[in-house]
Amino acid sequence: MPSLEDELFPSTPGKFKIDRGHNINRQFHRCFASTSTMFIWALFLIALTASYLSFQSFVDSGNRYFTASWGGIQWEKQIRNSAKTNRPGGMSVLVTGAAGFIGSHVSLALKKRGDGVVGLDNFNNYYDPSLKKARQSLLHSQAILVVEGDLNDVKLMAKLFDLVAFTHVMHLAAQAGVRYAMENPSSYVHSNIAGLVTLLETCKSANPQPAIVWASSSSVYGLNDKVPFSELDRTDQPASLYAATKKAGEEITHTYNHIYGLAITGLRFFTVYGPWGRPDMAYFSFTRNILQGKTITIYRGKNKADLARDFTYIDDIVKGCLGSLDTSGRSTGSGGKKRGPAPYRNFNLGNTTPVKVPTLVNILEKHLRVKAKRKIVEMPGNGDVPYTHANISLARREFGALA
Numbered sequence: 001m002p003s004l005e006d007e008l009f010p011s012t013p014g015k016f017k018i019d020r021g022h023n024i025n026r027q028f029h030r031c032f033a034s035t036s037t038m039f040i041w042a043l044f045l046i047a048l049t050a051s052y053l054s055f056q057s058f059v060d061s062g063n064r065y066f067t068a069s070w071g072g073i074q075w076e077k078q079i080r081n082s083a084k085t086n087r088p089g090g091m092s093v094l095v096t097g098a099a100g101f102i103g104s105h106v107s108l109a110l111k112k113r114g115d116g117v118v119g120l121d122n123f124n125n126y127y128d129p130s131l132k133k134a135r136q137s138l139l140h141s142q143a144i145l146v147v148e149g150d151l152n153d154v155k156l157m158a159k160l161f162d163l164v165a166f167t168h169v170m171h172l173a174a175q176a177g178v179r180y181a182m183e184n185p186s187s188y189v190h191s192n193i194a195g196l197v198t199l200l201e202t203c204k205s206a207n208p209q210p211a212i213v214w215a216s217s218s219s220v221y222g223l224n225d226k227v228p229f230s231e232l233d234r235t236d237q238p239a240s241l242y243a244a245t246k247k248a249g250e251e252i253t254h255t256y257n258h259i260y261g262l263a264i265t266g267l268r269f270f271t272v273y274g275p276w277g278r279p280d281m282a283y284f285s286f287t288r289n290i291l292q293g294k295t296i297t298i299y300r301g302k303n304k305a306d307l308a309r310d311f312t313y314i315d316d317i318v319k320g321c322l323g324s325l326d327t328s329g330r331s332t333g334s335g336g337k338k339r340g341p342a343p344y345r346n347f348n349l350g351n352t353t354p355v356k357v358p359t360l361v362n363i364l365e366k367h368l369r370v371k372a373k374r375k376i377v378e379m380p381g382n383g384d385v386p387y388t389h390a391n392i393s394l395a396r397r398e399f400g401a402l403a
């Protein structure tokens, strides 16, 4: 029968092969010759383990300290300064996605007219973050602080509202791009759903509750074929996961308006373009490729129909964002409880004049003075819609947008 020592130590040749000339006790005794020595060893081991653990926690807390780009007295002071208003009745606005294309323009416009702005951005690498850093520097030069952090960071969100009684939130942080949703669907859920809910949870508990204006999208019209698109048209047929997350955002914000009395305005932007734009968008990537002599792929719809977009210039969008903030009305809740009904609105913000994609390429060729190498392909089933066209009479009526 195998002895206990045989069971404990494998019989195969290897590291733990036992010297059968000695019993286990003897081996044990070689290390721990007496109980007192054993006690000292045990103490030593305990001390070693304890110091290792405290070292680990020191390293961990150190990492937290060094990797977190927020926190500390100096940081808090910067936040408060950045949020300060510079005109009577000015707003204190938290702008999420402030290092993004639309976020940076809106932040600058708010600051310019004397509102206080604190930016938030997670600087993700959907496109080159150095462009986002450059926009952050631009904002910094105008005394706007852009905090590096994620919407889903509950502690950071709570901290920002502890420090500043924001009157408004301009929520522009999102995972953008229609076709990228097929490559990385979870990033849309992370930002456009989970991040939105974290933001709304923070706003609902804030005292006072801010009014919220946020970026929905023209893509919510999906397969709607009634043109121009009006806010009364159906939005229950999204063609992409991106569109579905934006449509979900409209439903989620409605819930928070209904239960907690948050004043909420959703803006359906129509393919926004302009300086400091997004490199993933067609006007930008076409320009880059044309200049580099590379072939550009132009999608075409059914029956060889050209695709068209209601391309909208950034300055018009900024006007619409500021108009929405100015007319947002007030949230009514406090302490997470609704005290009365609050406004809930959705607006189209578009140019109202769709341009065919090949016409966009013609315009680029003219201004770049370079002929594009075009490859025309059938629109792949990747979430694109054939055309967009905004009716903006509602926005015009409410705040005279864009005109």
Ligand SMILES: O=C(O)[C@H]1O[C@H](OP(=O)(O)OP(=O)(O)OC[C@H]2O[C@@H](n3ccc(=O)[nH]c3=O)[C@H](O)[C@@H]2O)[C@H](O)[C@@H](O)[C@@H]1O
Binding pocket: 176, 177, 178, 216, 217, 218, 219, 268, 269, 270, 271, 272, 280, 281, 282, 283, 297, 298, 299, 300, 307, 308, 309, 357, 384, 388
């Ligand atoms: O209106 C909106 O809400 C959306 O507008 C844009 O989405 P999209 O209109 O697809 O803008 P682009 O990616 O710049 O594409 C513009 C047009 O060029 C076409 N295209 C794009 C890329 C390409 O290689 N070839 C091509 O023909 C597209 O099919 C589309 O018709 C933004 O990327 C979205 O984030 C935004 O939400």
